[in-house]
Amino acid sequence: MRRPLTVLLLACAALLGVAAPAQAHNVLIASDPKDGARLATGPQKITLTFDQPVRQGFAQISVTGPDGTRWEEGKTTVDGRKVGVAVRPLGPAGRYVAGYRILSSDGHPVAGKVTFTLTAPGPGTASSQGAPRDPASPPDAPATPGLSAQAAEAAQNGGAGMAVLWIAGALVLLGGATVVALRRTGDGGAPR
Amino acid sequence: MTATLERTSASGTAGRLVVGGLVSGALLAVLAATALTAQEAVPGIAVPGPLVEYGLPALRVLLDLAAVAVVGLSLLPRMLGFDDPGRTEPVMRRARPAAVTLAWAWALLALVVIVFQTAQLNPGSIPTPAMIAEYVDSVGAGQGMLFSAACALAYAGIGLLAVRFGEKVPAELRIVIAFFGLLPIPVTGHAVDSVWHDPIMISMELHVMGAAAWTGGLLVIVLLVSGDRELLARTLPRFSRLATLALALVSLSGLVNGLVTMALTPGVELPGALAGTHYGLLVVAKAASVALLIPFAAHIRFRLLPRIAARRGTAVVAWAAAEIAVMGLAYGAAVALTTASMS
Numbered sequence: 001m002r003r004p005l006t007v008l009l010l011a012c013a014a015l016l017g018v019a020a021p022a023q024a025h026n027v028l029i030a031s032d033p034k035d036g037a038r039l040a041t042g043p044q045k046i047t048l049t050f051d052q053p054v055r056q057g058f059a060q061i062s063v064t065g066p067d068g069t070r071w072e073e074g075k076t077t078v079d080g081r082k083v084g085v086a087v088r089p090l091g092p093a094g095r096y097v098a099g100y101r102i103l104s105s106d107g108h109p110v111a112g113k114v115t116f117t118l119t120a121p122g123p124g125t126a127s128s129q130g131a132p133r134d135p136a137s138p139p140d141a142p143a144t145p146g147l148s149a150q151a152a153e154a155a156q157n158g159g160a161g162m163a164v165l166w167i168a169g170a171l172v173l174l175g176g177a178t179v180v181a182l183r184r185t186g187d188g189g190a191p192r
Numbered sequence: 193m194t195a196t197l198e199r200t201s202a203s204g205t206a207g208r209l210v211v212g213g214l215v216s217g218a219l220l221a222v223l224a225a226t227a228l229t230a231q232e233a234v235p236g237i238a239v240p241g242p243l244v245e246y247g248l249p250a251l252r253v254l255l256d257l258a259a260v261a262v263v264g265l266s267l268l269p270r271m272l273g274f275d276d277p278g279r280t281e282p283v284m285r286r287a288r289p290a291a292v293t294l295a296w297a298w299a300l301l302a303l304v305v306i307v308f309q310t311a312q313l314n315p316g317s318i319p320t321p322a323m324i325a326e327y328v329d330s331v332g333a334g335q336g337m338l339f340s341a342a343c344a345l346a347y348a349g350i351g352l353l354a355v356r357f358g359e360k361v362p363a364e365l366r367i368v369i370a371f372f373g374l375l376p377i378p379v380t381g382h383a384v385d386s387v388w389h390d391p392i393m394i395s396m397e398l399h400v401m402g403a404a405a406w407t408g409g410l411l412v413i414v415l416l417v418s419g420d421r422e423l424l425a426r427t428l429p430r431f432s433r434l435a436t437l438a439l440a441l442v443s444l445s446g447l448v449n450g451l452v453t454m455a456l457t458p459g460v461e462l463p464g465a466l467a468g469t470h471y472g473l474l475v476v477a478k479a480a481s482v483a484l485l486i487p488f489a490a491h492i493r494f495r496l497l498p499r500i501a502a503r504r505g506t507a508v509v510a511w512a513a514a515e516i517a518v519m520g521l522a523y524g525a526a527v528a529l530t531t532a533s534m535s
């Protein structure tokens with residue numbers, strides 16, 4: 001059993017190189033406005049801060065008002081650990097929910113919400129798209145990240161090119177091993 | 193001749209029971225855990241439909257089980273030994289094609305999982321090839337699955353050679369490829385962004401390999417070897433040493449992983465989070481299933497093994513079937529754990 005064990009350990013060591021991009025679920029550590037905050041005037045922007053950088057694309061924040069009305073404006077932006085979206089001037093006083101769904105750095109989507117209360121009515125009115133949405137309708141298109149951000153992220157996790165390279169390498173390795181095994185078969189006498 | 197027939201039919205029924213217990217235990221556990229840990233709906237955010245929400249973990253657990261079976265079938269020649277081909281060859285002749293079939297199932301499941309993961313990220317739309325390509329291109333979890341699928345396919349190729357050429361194709365090669373395909377899967381789960389990242393990853397890989405060797409080894413012994421008392425008497429002691437090592441490895445690395453990951457996550461306080469978060473509850477559930485495994489394993493090891501060594505009949509299949517069903521539950525909880533939320 002010693003030989004396979006050695007090979008296994010070597011395989012493990014080799015794999016640690018691949019294992020590097022693995023990280024954890026992102027956790028929301030701060031938000032502006034804070035969860036449960038009571039505000040006299042509506043915020044112009046919702047900013048959520050996570051413990052680790054959030055992946056470009058896929059991030060989505062919505063702001064839902066007291067009657068299911070929608071108040072976010074424009075697309076959700078991702079800047080490192082901060083995810084934000086602009087908010088139109090809020091309307092009626094009451095409870096607002098900022099819901100989010102982001103792609104965690106380990107590749108799993110993470111969703112959650114931050115609630116705040118508007119104590120005095122603001123000047124805004126609900127937008128035309130503010131009617132309670134049909135849950136089956138597709139979400140807003142996620143923000144398109146800048147080219148440089150995309151490139152940085154591709155460099156960070158190697159991109160599919162690296163994956164193809166790894167697979168090709170593994171196949172070459174396996175093919176070589178198979179050839180060696182077969183040659184040994186040939187030396188060891190005819191199989192049948 | 194009559195004895196052979198009896199043996200085959202008996203192990204056939206028992207086999208169906210064992211496989212059924214493992215698969216249904218795992219599916220039951222993962223679906224229950226997914227239902228329990230479902231994130232509450234967030235207003236204004238679209239979530240994937242139930243097909244994706246429940247289908248993805250179900251496929252993931254089936255993939256794990258296929259990989260476990262492949263690992264077990266790869267370990268089988270080492271456990272059987274090579275000195276009595278007259279007795280072991282019939283068993284291996286059943287094991288090799290099964291390994292190839294399961295490796296294909298593993299590879300196909302991994303590819304389907306990639307499609308489901310893409311759908312999970314893009315709720316409300318059916319994944320197109322372009323979306324899948326973008327997903328694999330940008331997300332490490334997709335690349336890990338692809339790598340796993342490639343290893344499974346390579347295994348299928350080597351397995352075919354083994355079907356043709358028998359044990360001339362080294363068993364070690366098959367073991368290594370099977371484990372290699374297993375390794376990228378946990379990389380797509382939880383880990384922590386800190387100096388502890390690498391030790392946790394190593395511990396996680398050991399955990400996965402230990403669990404696969406333990407479950408897979410027991411599975412193939414029950415399915416393929418238990419009908420032959422003489423062979424069982426030779427094989428089980430070898431597996432028993434491996435299982436003891438695996439038990440220690442799995443429980444230790446599992447505890448370390450679960451607790452350290454929680455301790456290092458901001459805003460998570462131990463020990464309260466063990467009962468208060470989905471992640472903590474699943475860690476407790478997995479620890480409980482390992483605790484449940486110990487009496488089964490100990491019974492087989494200390495009560496049944498001496499009788500098996502004396503070539504006497506035992507109820508080892510029933511005990512092992514129960515142990516495997518509990519392992520299935522643990523696998524189900526494990527898949528749910530990879531996506532469970534910390535808060």
